[in-house]
Every structure is written in structure tokens, then in C-alpha cells.
Amino acid sequence: MASQSYPVFIVGAGPTGLVLALTLRQSGVPVRIIDKAPKPHVGSRGAGTMPRTLEVYNYLGLLPDILKSAVPLPVNRMYKLPGGSEVEKEFYMYPRTPTPGIPFFNPYLIGQDVAQAILRSHLEKYDCHVEFNTELRTFEQHSDYVQIRLVRHGDGNETAETLSAAYLVGADGAKGVVRKTLGISFDGETRQDNSVILADVKLRGLPRDGWHIWGDMTTRGMSAMPRFTHDDDTFWFTIFGVDVDHEKLASEPETLKTFVKELTDRPEIEITEFLTLGAVRLNIRMVSEFSRGRVFIGGDAAHVHSQAGGQGMNSSVMDAFNLAWKLNLAYKGLASANLLQSYTDERRPIIQNMLKITTQTLDKTFVSGASPESGWERGREFYQLDVSYRGSPIVVDKRQVDALVAPQPNIYTAGLLGTVQAGDRAPDAPSLVTLKDSDVLPPITSLFQIFKPTKHTILILSPLGPAADSVIDALRDAQYPTGLIQTVAILPIRVAVREKDALPRTDLVLKDAGGHVYEGYSVHPWKNELTLIIVRPDGVVGGIGERVQILMDYFQRIFS
Numbered sequence: 001m002a003s004q005s006y007p008v009f010i011v012g013a014g015p016t017g018l019v020l021a022l023t024l025r026q027s028g029v030p031v032r033i034i035d036k037a038p039k040p041h042v043g044s045r046g047a048g049t050m051p052r053t054l055e056v057y058n059y060l061g062l063l064p065d066i067l068k069s070a071v072p073l074p075v076n077r078m079y080k081l082p083g084g085s086e087v088e089k090e091f092y093m094y095p096r097t098p099t100p101g102i103p104f105f106n107p108y109l110i111g112q113d114v115a116q117a118i119l120r121s122h123l124e125k126y127d128c129h130v131e132f133n134t135e136l137r138t139f140e141q142h143s144d145y146v147q148i149r150l151v152r153h154g155d156g157n158e159t160a161e162t163l164s165a166a167y168l169v170g171a172d173g174a175k176g177v178v179r180k181t182l183g184i185s186f187d188g189e190t191r192q193d194n195s196v197i198l199a200d201v202k203l204r205g206l207p208r209d210g211w212h213i214w215g216d217m218t219t220r221g222m223s224a225m226p227r228f229t230h231d232d233d234t235f236w237f238t239i240f241g242v243d244v245d246h247e248k249l250a251s252e253p254e255t256l257k258t259f260v261k262e263l264t265d266r267p268e269i270e271i272t273e274f275l276t277l278g279a280v281r282l283n284i285r286m287v288s289e290f291s292r293g294r295v296f297i298g299g300d301a302a303h304v305h306s307q308a309g310g311q312g313m314n315s316s317v318m319d320a321f322n323l324a325w326k327l328n329l330a331y332k333g334l335a336s337a338n339l340l341q342s343y344t345d346e347r348r349p350i351i352q353n354m355l356k357i358t359t360q361t362l363d364k365t366f367v368s369g370a371s372p373e374s375g376w377e378r379g380r381e382f383y384q385l386d387v388s389y390r391g392s393p394i395v396v397d398k399r400q401v402d403a404l405v406a407p408q409p410n411i412y413t414a415g416l417l418g419t420v421q422a423g424d425r426a427p428d429a430p431s432l433v434t435l436k437d438s439d440v441l442p443p444i445t446s447l448f449q450i451f452k453p454t455k456h457t458i459l460i461l462s463p464l465g466p467a468a469d470s471v472i473d474a475l476r477d478a479q480y481p482t483g484l485i486q487t488v489a490i491l492p493i494r495v496a497v498r499e500k501d502a503l504p505r506t507d508l509v510l511k512d513a514g515g516h517v518y519e520g521y522s523v524h525p526w527k528n529e530l531t532l533i534i535v536r537p538d539g540v541v542g543g544i545g546e547r548v549q550i551l552m553d554y555f556q557r558i559f560s
Contacts, residue, residue, distance in 0.1 A: 006030060006031070006164070006165045007165065007167070008020075008021075008029060008031050008169065008327055008331065009032050009033075009034075009146070009168050009169070010032070010171060011035075011168070011170050011178055013033055013034070013037075013040075013130040014116065014171060014173070014316070015112065015115065015116065015119070015317050015320070016298045016316040016317070017033055017035075017169070017320070018033075018119035018120065018123060018130075019056065019060070020298070020320035020327075021033045022060055022062075022122055023060065023320065023321060023325070023453050024327060025123065026454055027324070029327070029332075031128055032128075032131070033123075033128065033130050033131065034131045034136065034150065035131070036135040036136070037133070038133045038153070039133075040116060040130075040132070041112065041113050042275065043112065043198075043276040044111035044112065044113065044227055045313075046111075047109050048107050048109060048313075049108045049109070049313075050314040050382060050383050051102065051105055051106065051107065051383045051384065051385055052318065052384030052425065053314045053318075054108065055425075055448070056318070056321050058104075058448055059452070059453045060122070061122065062118055062119065065121075065122075066108075066110060066118060069229045070109060071109050071110075072106055072107075073093055073108075073109055074225070074226070075090050076089075076090065076210065076211045077089075077090050077210040078213045079213065079264070081215065081265055082265050084266045085266065100411060100412065100427075100429060100431075100516040101411055101413065101428050101429065101516070101520050102385060102412070102414055102427065103448065107383070109225075112313060114229050133154055134150055134151070134152045135152075136148065136177050137151055137177075139168055139178075141295060144166075145164045145165065146166075146295060147162065148162070148168065149161070149162050150163070166294065166331055167327055167330070168295045168296070169298065170295065170296070170297040170301045171298055171299045171301060173300045173301055174285070174300045174301065174304045176297075176300075176301045179297050179302070184288060184289055184292065184297070185287065185288050186286070187285060187288065188284045188286060188355075189283070189284050190284075191282040191283070191284070191306070195246040195281045195282065196239065196240045196246065196280055197238065197246050197250050197256070197277070197279050197280075198236075198237070198276070198279075198280055199238075199239075199278070200227065200234065200236055200237075200274075201235055201272075201273065201275060202272045202273040203224075203233060204233065205270055206224060206269055208226040208232060211225040212225070215241065217241060220243045220263065221240055221241050222238060222239040222240070222263055222264070223238050234275070237260075239259075239263075249279070256277075257270070284305065284306055284355055284358075284359050285304050286302065286303040286304075286348075286351050287301075287302045287303065289344050290319075291341075296323060296340075298319035298320055298323060298347075300312065300316065302347075302351070303351045305354070305355060306361075311358050311384075315351060315354055318350070318387065321453070322343060323343050324538075325454075325538055326340055326343060328454075328537075329558070329559070333560065334481050334484070335558070336556070336560055338393060338394070339557075342393060342394045345393055346389045350387055350389075385414035385425055386425075387425065388421075388425070389424075389540060390424065395422040395540075395541070395542050395543065396422055396542070396544075396550060396557070397421050397422035397544050397545075398543075398545035398547070399544050399545055412427040412520040419522045420520065420521050420522060422541050422543055424540070424541050425541075426447070426535045426539050426540060426541050427520045428446055428516075429517040430516060431444065431446075431512075431514025432445045432447070432513065433510060433513045434508070434510060435491070435503055435510060436503055436509040441508065444513075447459075447517065450486075450508065451535055452537065453537045454484075455484055455486045455537060456486070456534060456536060457485075457487075457488060458487045458488065458532060458534055459490055459533040459534075460490065460506060460532060461490050461530070461533065462489070462529065463492050463494070465489075465502060468487075468489040468504035468505070468506050469505050470530075471487065471506075471532065471551070474551055475551065480555055480559060481559060488507065489504040489506040489510070490510045490517050491510070491512065492518050492526070493513060494526060495511065497511060521533055521544075530546060530547070532545050532546070532547075532548070534550070542554055542558070
């Protein structure tokens with residue numbers, strides 16, 4: 001066995017690897033993360049950040065830094081040809097208003113390079129640094145560890161290293177070593193006729209007031225969008241269509257400059273510098289399984305999407321956030337026998353469905369005769385708020401879902417899920433009054449300020465203090481691992497709290513002053529009943545029930 005051992009070894013420092021590493025470090029798990037690239041990624045690929053990804057960034061504590069740089073999607077502005085200057089149509093792709101359950105209800109733009117720099121800066125607070133110029137060569141699985149062989153590049157030399165890890169995670173992209181070494185199939189298709197050119201450029205002659213679009217996406221078209229985090233002359237270009245020689249244009253920058261002037265019919269548009277430039281064939285693929293033994297894969301290593309819909313990066317973040325808390329328990333010897341298998345059980349059907357949606361969007365985008373804006377239309381299915389693990393082997397639902405009429409989907413659940421059930425995203429709820437002194441919560445708070453990626457959160461909804469105390473007694477008797485569960489008693493809006501009242505013995509005691517918790521989770525505020533909602537560290541409802549027994553039914557699936 002190798003002399004050095006690490007709990008979790010991550011290959012690839014893109015969004016998947018960085019979110020996984022940061023979540024694990026916040027749980028106290030030592031991590032080593034490498035990337036074969038000599039330096040951090042440059043370019044705006046994966047710029048569209050969906051609402052659920054913003055929620056993950058919120059859980060991890062980096063959302064304020066993300067929102068400092070991120071901007072909403074600008075207006076889409078389509079121009080008439082010939083001429084290229086007269087606006088034919090303007091529209092917004094995602095005009096939504098935040099709601100009590102969905103505080104972040106519109107995608108934001110932030111280049112993947114900027115987002116990754118923010119993730120790295122937060123990771124470094126936990127004394128974890130990405131090792132660039134370091135390449136995984138081979139690995140071998142054993143019953144209780146993975147042996148890993150690396151090569152570090154520098155100054156024209158290679159330095160070999162052999163080490164071991166409890167778990168290995170491949171976040172090394174579609175062409176990565178980890179999936180190939182495992183021998184897991186990567187089934188799907190490559191659309192030879194649907195290539196696109198992607199480029200970050202400096203240019204003159206375009207205002208920074210919208211997403212500019214010319215031509216026909218089916219045959220010959222292009223778009224240009226400002227990079228708001230960069231200098232005023234920096235834009236992100238895409239060029240598409242079956243009548244475009246993508247490979248030639250990507251390899252001949254001067255020819256591409258001329259092509260842009262001719263297609264837009266705007267001679268004043270002049271590209272002065274290419275920061276990135278490449279032709280990408282559209283691939284639609286996914287793996288048959290997301291892990292084998294002690295080795296896991298996620299992100300582009302497990303699935304690749306067409307650029308239509310902007311789901312690749314967002315789905316990758318969801319992979320990492322789903323896997324992290326499970327690896328945390330496994331490394332600490334606290335995970336049930338089937339907990340790690342649930343990573344594949346939960347993520348594979350989600351990715352399968354998302355690939356279906358993005359492929360349908362791709363086909364609509366490039367279909368001949370479609371309306372000019374049809375390929376740019378995006379529905380709420382892209383927000384990742386409707387992603388649900390209902391039916392997962394590790395979630396438990398023990399209540400009747402018709403407790404109340406299902407809330408309006410645009411208020412708490414975003415799509416057509418209706419009443420929140422086990423496996424769904426746990427919606428937010430604002431206007432919660434803190435009744436017990438807390439060093440970490442303000443007097444008025446929300447559920448999203450309470451949920452933690454390091455803990456399970458048990459929401460105890462009841463007007464009766466003894467009901468909450470019975471939950472505390474049950475948890476004490478069950479002797480679950482310490483530090484991994486927090487309890488939150490939430491009193492309904494109708495309860496008047498008096499100074500002489502004894503508060504429940506839970507970690508937090510709140511009053512649902514806005515009524516959003518009880519309405520959002522379909523619990524009747526005027527009945528003297530108990531409802532327990534167990535929210536997993538990844539912000540998913542793991543269990544719902546109206547008896548204390550739901551705790552045992554759920555946690556026996558989680559803990560060893």
C-alpha cells in the first residue's frame with residue numbers, strides 16, 4: 001500500500017470537483033484535488049447559472065460573492081438581415097418574480113472561470129488548494145482503499161507519486177481517465193451536423209446592452225453577449241448552423257473575423273483579439289452507472305449535454321452536492337450499506353430526463369422553418385427546481401399528501417410537483433421569528449438560512465411544545481451520531497408566545513409569522529397535530545411523517 005493516504009481524492013477542478021471538495025471540507029473531511037491543466041480555466045462556458053445552483057451556492061456560503069459578479073440574462077435582441085442593425089424582435093428568456101419558496105427565481109450569468117475562482121477562494125479557507133499541472137495516470141481498487149499513481153509536470157520534468165485514498169472521484173471531464181479506467185460505457189450520440197463555435201473575444205462596434213443575435217440557427221447564425229465581469233470590449237461569441245464550416249473558422253481566426261462582418265452585415269464590428277476559440281461537436285451521452293466500488297464519477301465525466309438549455313454545468317453541481325454528504329458519512333464509518341449506491345439511484349434518472357429535455361430543445365433550435373425566437377425559449381424545466389428523488393430507496397414519505405390543497409406551483413415548488421413530498425427540493429420560507437437566543441441567526445430569518453450542507457435538519461411543525469420534546473427524547477434514545485442532526489421547532493402563526501411559556505428543547509425555536517412554512521409544506525396551522533420534515537444536507541426532503549417513528553424509518557436508511 002502507498003505511504004500516503006487521503007480520505008477523498010478528486011480528479012478535476014471544474015465546478016463538480018470544486019463543489020464536492022468545498023462541501024466535504026465544510027464537513028471536516030480532508031480532501032486532495034488535482035487538475036492536469038497547467039493553470040485555471042479561462043472562458044465563459046457554463047455561464048448560465050440556474051436557480052437551484054444559486055441555492056447550492058447559498059448553502060455553501062459563497063452566494064454573496066457570486067452575486068457580486070453575476071448579472072441577470074440581458075434582453076435578447078434579434079436583428080433583421082440584410083442590414084443587421086434594425087431590431088426585428090426583443091424578448092427575455094427568463095422573466096420570473098421571486099416567491100416565498102423560491103427566492104432565486106431567475107438564472108444569472110457568471111462565466112465559469114469567474115465562478116471557479118470564487119469556489120477556489122472559498123476552498124482555500126479550509127486549507128485546500130487545487131494542484132494544477134498534476135495528472136492521474138492509473139489507479140487500482142482494493143477492498144478498503146484505492147491506489148493512485150500521479151505525475152506532476154513542471155519545468156520540463158515529470159515527478160511520479162504513488163498514494164492511496166479511501167475514495168476516488170473522477171470529475172475529469174468527458175475524456176477523463178477515471179471513467180475510461182473503470183470501463184463504464186458512455187452511451188449516446190455525437191451530432192456531426194450540429195457543431196458550434198465558442199469564443200471569448202475583444203471587439204469594437206457593439207453596445208453592451210443585450211444579447212445580440214443574427215441569422216438563422218438552422219443554417220447560419222451567430223450571437224454575441226457581453227462578458228459583464230470583464231473589460232467593456234469583451235464578449236462571448238457563438239456561431240452555429242449546418243452551412244458553417246466550424247472547423248475551418250475555428251482554426252483560421254482571420255477568416256472568422258471576415259465571416260462575422262459578412263454574416264452580421266455590420267462592417268463596424270471588428271474582433272481585435274481572441275481570448276478563447278474552439279469548435280465543439282454537440283454530444284449527448286451518459287454513463288450506465290455513476291460508481292464502481294470506491295470510485296465515483298460526476299459532471300462531464302458522467303454525462304454531456306448539448307449547449308441548448310445550459311444544463312451541463314448545473315447538473316454537474318447537483319451531482320457533487322448529492323454525493324458529498326454521502327461520502328462524508330461513508331468516510332466517517334457512519335453510512336448505511338446502501339447509502340453510496342443511492343448516488344447512482346438518484347442521479348441517473350435525473351440526468352436521463354434532463355438529456356431528453358435538452359435534446360428536444362436542441363432539435364427545436366435547429367429545426368427548419370421554426371420561428372426565429374423558438375430556439376431561445378426556455379421553460380421552468382431548466383431551473384432544476386423541479387428535480388426530485390421521489391421513489392429513491394433512501395427517502396420515506398408517511399403522510400397523506402392531500403392535507404391541504406396543493407399550493408400554487410409558482411409560489412413554492414416552481415413546477416407541477418404540487419404538494420411537497422419526500423425526495424423533493426425543500427422550499428424556502430421567510431418571515432420566521434427567532435424565539436430562542438441564537439448566536440448564528442438574526443431575529444427574523446428563513447429556512448434557507450437554517451439548512452446546512454453539514455447536517456440533517458428536522459423541522460418539527462406543531463403548536464404543542466410537548467410534541468417537539470418527544471422528538472428530542474426519541475433522538476436521544478436512538479443515539480444517532482452527534483453533530484450531524486439539528487432540530488428546529490416551528491410554531492404556527494396562530495400561536496401567541498408568552499414570556500412564561502416554556503419553549504421546546506430543540507436547537508432552534510421559531511414562529512412561522514408569515515405562514516410560509518405551514519403553507520409551503522402543506523401542514524394545517526389550526527390543527528393540534530405533529531408533522532416532521534427531515535431535510536437532508538443537500539436541501540432535499542428525505543422524510544415526511546406525522547409520527548415520531550418517521551425518524552427511525554428514515555435514519556435506518558442513512559446511518560450504519
